[in-house]
Amino acid sequence: MNSLLNVILTTDFAFSVLRVTTPILFAALGALISNRAGIINIGMEGIMLVSALAGVIISAYTQSAWVGLLGAVLAGTMVAGILAFFTLKFKTHIILGGVAINMFASGGTVFLLYLLSGDKGSSTSLASKVLPSVDIPLLKDIPVLGPILSGHHILTYFSILSVIVVYYLLNRTPIGLRIRSVGENPHAAQSVGVSVVKIQYTALLLSGFFAGLGGAYMSMGYLSLFTRDMIAGRGWIAIAAESMGRGTTVGTALTSLLFGAADALSNALQVLNIPAELIATLPYVATVVGLVIYAVSETRKKNRKLKSPLAK
C-alpha cells in the first residue's frame, strides 16, 4: 500500500493524469460537437487512428512536425467528411457508418503503412517527427503546481484550450447556436432557413477535426510512432465520457478527466499484488459507480415533484 501512495502522491502522477486525459478529451470534445448537432459519431476510434498514421507519414516525408499535425487534422476531418457524405447525403445509418469507418481505419491504416514502409505493425522505419513539450515560464517554478502543470506536450495545452474554444463555439457563436438548434429541434432550424444538413456536415467535420488532434497527439506527442490499432479503445472511452458529461462542455471535460485519472490510477496500481487483469477493470468500475451515483441523485431530484407548471 505504501508503495502505491509513493506513486500516487507525486507530482509525476498528477502530471500523468493530464497526459492520459489529452487524447480522450480531444475526442470527447469532437463527440460533443457532433452530438449537439444531433448526430452520434461512433467512428471516433477510426478517425483517431487515421489521423495518427497521417501525422506520422506526413511528418516523416516533410520532416516537419507542424505540417504533420496539419496533415493529421486534415485527414481526421476528411474521414469525418466521408462519414458525413454517406450519412447525410445517402442516409446511411449513422451507427453503421461509424462502424464502417472504424473497420476501414483499422485495416486501411495497416494497409497504407505496409505500402509505404513494407511494415504491417509499426512505423519505426519512418523517421517521423514529434511536436514539442513546453515549459511555461513562471508557472514552472511554482512548487507542486509547476511540475504538474508545466512541461506538458503542446497538444495537451491545446486540449485544455480546446475546452474553452468548444465552450465558446457552442455557447457564444452563431455557428454554435445553429449546431445546438439543429440538435434540439432540426425543424425549427430548418424553418428559419438554417440548412440542417450543412450544420451537421460542419459538426461532423469539427468532430473529425478534434478527433484528428487526438490522433495526432497519440502518434506525435504521447508516442513518437504509429502502431497497428494504437488508439486501443480511447475513442470509445471518449464517447462514453461525452455521454456521461450529459452534453455539456464542462461536464464532458470533467468526465474525460475522470477517465484519465482512473486510467492513470490503474497504471499506478500495478505496484500492488493484484492480478493485472482485475486492475485493468478499475477505470471502468469507477465509471459505472460514478455514473450510478450521479444518475440516482438526478432521478431522486426529479421524482419528488410534478412537472413544474410552465415547463411543458
Add this chain to the structure above:
Amino acid sequence: MSKALLEMRGITKVYPNGVVANKDVHFSLQEGEIHALAGENGAGKSTLMKIMFGMEEPSEGGIYIRGEQVKLQSAQDAIDRGIGMVHQHFMLVPSFTVAENMVLGMEPRKGLGFSAAEAIRMTEETARKYNLAVNPKAKVEDLTVGMKQKVEILKALLRGARILILDEPTAVLTPQESEELFRELKQLREQGHTIVFISHKLKEVKAICDRITIMRSGRSEGVFQTSDVSEQEISRLMVGRDVVLKYDKTTPAFSKPVLTVEGLSVHDAQGKALLANIDFTVRGGQIVGIAGVEGNGQTQLIEALTGGLKGVSSSGTVKVKDTDIRSSDILEIRNLGVSYIPEDRMRQGAAGDASISDNLISTRYRSRDMNKGLFLNGSKIAALASSLVEEFKVRCSGPTQPIGMLSGGNMQKVVVARECSTSPELLIAEQPTRGVDIGAAQFIHQKLLELRSDDCAILLVSADLNEILEISDSLLVMYEGQIVAYFEDPSAVSEEELGLYMLGINKQDRPKHGRTVNHV
C-alpha cells in the same frame, strides 16, 4: 382582378412514403389580403404552405411571384423573397431564449461571436414596431403557448416577411388571445402585409379573411370571397356533406360519483403551490369541463389524476369510485375503468413508428378478448382495428400503416378511438379536438356525448371555449392552480365572462364553487 402577388400553379406533392398530399393545386394570393386556407385534416394545407415556404419540394408545379417563376429550395430562399411562416407545430428551440430563437439563422455578430445584446435589441425593436410585447430574455420552454405564438410571428416579421403564412395559429389560444391576434393581423394588413390564414374555426375565417381557398383530399375545391359563402357552405365544401354545428344533448342523468377530488394540494420543490385545495366531483353521465389559460394548473391536475401523485407529497383525497388513487400508477388507475386522452398526441398519445392497429390496442392488449394467454390474438386485433378505423373514419391506407404518417387530425381520431372504445367509467379528455377539423371535431364530440349517455363520467379539459361551453354539463375555471369559478349550467355563461375568470380578473368565493362536492 389585379395581378397576383404570388401564385402556385399545378402543384403536386408525393411524399417519399407514397402519400399524395397535393394534387394539381392552384393557389394565388393578392397583395394585401388575408387569405384563408381551409380543409379537413390531411387535406394538404400544411404541405402546400411548406412548399410555398421552401421547406418541401413540390414533385411538380411552379411558384410565381409577381408572375415570375421562382425556385424555392430552402426556407432561406423563401425568407429572402419576403415569405414568412408560422407553423402548425411550434418551430422553436425550447432551451433557447426568445431573443436567440428570434435571430436564429440571421445571428448578429460581435467579432467572431454571437452578440446576445444585439439580438435582444433587435427583438425589442421588432416587438415595439409591431406592438407585440415579449420578454427577449425568457427561455422559450418557460413561455405560455400564447407567448410562443407571438414569438413565432415576430420571428417571421423580423425577417422582413411581407407574406405571412399562419398555420392554425389559434388552435391553442384563448378567445382574448385570439382577439388580440386578429387585431394584430388586421394591423399588419394595413401595413401592406399579405397573410395566409389556416384555421378549422370557420367563425374566425369569416371574421377576418377576405378570400378563402378550400381544399379537399389534396385538391383545391375553389376560391371564394369570404363574404359570399356561409359557414355551412364552407364546411360542406370541405367535408363534402353538411356538418351539424349544434348537438342535441339529452337531458343529463347523473348517477353516482366516479371521480371525487377533495382538498387536493400539491407543492413543488420550492414550496410553491402547483395545485391548491382543489375540490370537485364528476358523476356518471356527467361531463365536467375545465377551462383556463394554459399553464394554470390544468396539466398538473390531469397529471395528478393519471398516476403523477405516486411518490409525490400531496394532501387531500383523490378517489376513483371508492379507491384512493394517490399512490396508484397509471396502470392501476386505468384498471379502475379510467381512460385518458392525453393532450400531447405525439409524445404520449401515439407511438409514431408503430402501426395504427398497434396504437389502437395499447390499452387493451391485456384484456382476455385480445389474447390467448401470452399470445396476442392477431385476428381479433385485426378485426377490432379495421372496425375502429371504419367507425372513426380514420383516413389511412389500412390499419397496418404507421400512425406517424397520418395527418394530425386523423392521428387524434385514432387516439380517441382507442380511449373511447373500451367502455370506460371515467374518461379524462385533455384537448381532445385540438387541431382537428370541424367534421372530425364534431365526430369526437358525438363520441363523448355517446359515452355520457352510457353513464360514463367525463372530465374535459379544453382551451376551445366553444367546445367546452357546448359540451359540458358543468364547468370549472382554473387560475394559478386553483378553481376560481364553478358554473352549473355552462350554456348560461358567455365566452367573455369566462375569459374574465380565466385571466384572473374575476373570482368566485369559495362556498360557491365548493358546491361541486356537495352537488347532488
Add this chain to the structure above:
Amino acid sequence: MFKVKYFEVIRTSAVIVIALAIAFLIISLVSDQPVKTIGIFLWEPISTKGHIGNVIEMAIPLMFTGLAVSLLFRANMFNLGAEGIFYFSGVVTSVLAIHLTLNNWLHPLVAILAGSLVGALLSAIPGILKAKWNANELVTSLMFNNILFGVGLYLLNYHLRDAKAFANVSFKFEKTAQLDKIFQGTRIHTGLIIVLVLIVAAHLFLYKTKWGYELRMTGVNREFARYSGMRTAKVIILVHLIAGFIAGMGGSVEVLGMYNRFQWASLPGYGLDGALVAMLAKNNPLSVIASALFLAYIRIGADLMSRLSDVPSEMISIIQAVIILLISAEQFLKFWKNRMLLKEAKEA
C-alpha cells in the same frame, strides 16, 4: 405499383454492384489479376462444402449477437454490451464444460443454460440502472464489456489455465460437453439449430406476444407506453434479460461448438458485429439470419481472397467498410424513386 414495391430490391442490387465495382477498383490497385481476385472473393466461399461450412459456422455467433442486439435496439436501448457478455458467458460455460461429469446431451445443455443465465443476469444490471435511474446504457454497457473481459481473463489465468498446454488456454472440455457436428465435412454444429429456433422464437415473441408488443411500444415511444399503462421499467429490464440470455448463449454455444478449450485472450468482437448485423437487419429477428450470413460470406470471401491471391488481408476491412457504407445508404437512387412515385400518383 410494381416498380415502387420492388424499389428496395433494385436499390440493394444496384448498391451491391457499385460496392463491388469500388472493391474491384481498390483490388486493381494492388492485385495483378484483379478479375481473378474478385472472382475468388465472390465464388470461393460458396465453392466447396467446407467453405460454405465456414460461412455458416461464422454466421452462428453473428446470429446470436445480432439477435440480442436487435431486441435491445427494438426497445430503443442503445446497448453494446453483447460483447462482454458473449465473452463472459463463454468463460462460465467453460468452467462447467471442464468440471462437470454428465452425459452427452445433458452436459452441453447444463453448461449452455448456465452461461446464458449468467449472461441474462449480467445484462440486467445496465438494464436496471437504465430503467430505475436512467443511467446511460451506452456508457454502462461499454464499461461492462471491459469489466467482464478483465474478470473473465482473470478467471482463465488464475483458475482455468492448463499449465500443460503452454499457452493461455483453459483445461480441455469434457468430450461430453462439446456440441455435435451436424453436417459431415463441415464444422457446423448444433448451435445452428439452437440459434435458428431462437430466432423464430424471438420473432414470435416480438410480434405475437403481449410482452413483445410492450417491448416494441416502449421502444417506439416510452412515454406513450407508460401512459397506456405499460410498466416500461419492467419492459426494459426484461429486454435486457432476454438479450443477455441470447448473447450469453451465443458465447456458450460458440465455445462448445468451435473449441475444445477456452482460449479467448481478447474480446472476440462479436458484440459489435452483432450491432452491425442488427442494423443491417433493421432489427428484425428473421432478417438477422440473412444479414449474419451476408456478413459471414463477405468476411470468408475476403479471407479466402487474401489467402489465395496477392491481396493483403487488410483489404478485407476496407472492402467490408465500403459495402456496409453503401448497403445501408437509403437515399441512394432517391431521385429515381421520387420520379416513379410521381408517375404512379398521376396514374392513380
Add this chain to the structure above:
Amino acid sequence: GNNTANNAGNTPANQAAEGNKAGTGDKLKVVLLIPGTLGDKSFFDAANSGLQKVKAELGAETKVVEMGTDKTKWEPTFNDIAAEDWNVIISGGSEITEMFNLTAEANPDKKFINYDTDIEEAPANMYNMSYSTNEVSFLAGAVAALATQSDMPNANADNVIGFVGGMDIPGINAFLVGYIQGAQYVDPEVKVAVSYAGDFVNPAKGKELSLIQYNSGVDVIFNVAGGTGLGIFDAAKEKTKYAIGVDSDQGTLIKDTDSQKGDLIVTSAIKKIDSAILGAVKKLQDGTLEMGKRDVLGFVEDGVGIAENDIYKAAFPADLQAKVEEVKQKLINKEITVDNAMGMETSEVEAIRNAVKP
C-alpha cells in the same frame, strides 16, 4: 527487419495460384501460416523473415498466410492449405500445436515444421523446435541487474530493474522468470518491478507503465510486449533510461530512424526464429532433418542470444560484458539451470514475481 509480408505482392505472377496447377517438379514449395497478423516486430515477423531467407537462399517458392486472431478460422485454413500442393508447411506456437499435429497426421505425404512449441510430441512428418527463452532472458536479467548498479551514465544507485509484459500469460512469463532469475543470479538483492499492459497493441499504455517504473527508481526495463513495447522505448528516451529489447535486435532497428532512442536499448534478447527456420528447411531439403521430434535451440545451436551489437559494446561497460559472457558460458555448460515458466501454474509465477517486488 525485412517485412515484405506477402511475397506475391512484389513478384509478377500469382504464385500460389500457379503453384496449385502444376507441381513443377524440383522447386521446393514452402508455405508459412501465421496464427495472427504480421507486423509484431517479433515472433511472426521473424518467422516471415526466415521464410524470405528460404526463398532467397534455397530458391524455394514461398507464401505467407496470415490467419488472423479469430482462432476458429485456423483449422479450416490448415486443412485448405494442406490440401494444396505445398511440400513444406510451417507454422508455430504452442496454441496451434494440437491442431497442427492433427493436420500433419491427416497429410502424411507432406512435411510440417512447427517453429516454436513447448509440446514435445510430434507426428512422424513433423519437426518441432523451441528456444531457450528462459536462458536468453536469464542473460538479459543479468545485463539489467549489472547495469542498474553500474556507473553507466543513466543508471541510478537504486537496485531496481523493470519488466513490462504484454499480458500475464505463459509465453510472456517464460521471459519474466528467466529475467528475474538471471538478475538474482548476479545480485540476490535486486528488485524487479513487473507490469502487464493487458494488450499487445497499446503502446501508450506501455509508455505509461514504463514511466511509472522509471519514476519509481527503475533504470532498465525489459520489454516483452509486442506493439505495446514500442511505447517502452519512447518512455526510455523521454526519461533517458535504459531498455532491453526482445525477439529481434530492436536497438539496431530503431537506431536507423532514431539514434537517441536506439542507443538506450542496451541489448535485446533474441530468438533466432528466422535462422532456425532456414536451417530446418535446408536440412529438410538435404534430407538430414530428423522428423518426429523436437529440438530445443539454445545458445550453442544459435537459436537464441543477446544482441551484442555496437550499442551494447559502446554503452555496456567492458568488464560487465565479460561477466555476462561468463554467465553465458555457465548456461551453455549447464552449470546454471533456469526454470521455465511454460508449464508453471499461475500461482508459482506469482510467487516468483512477488518475491522480488520492490
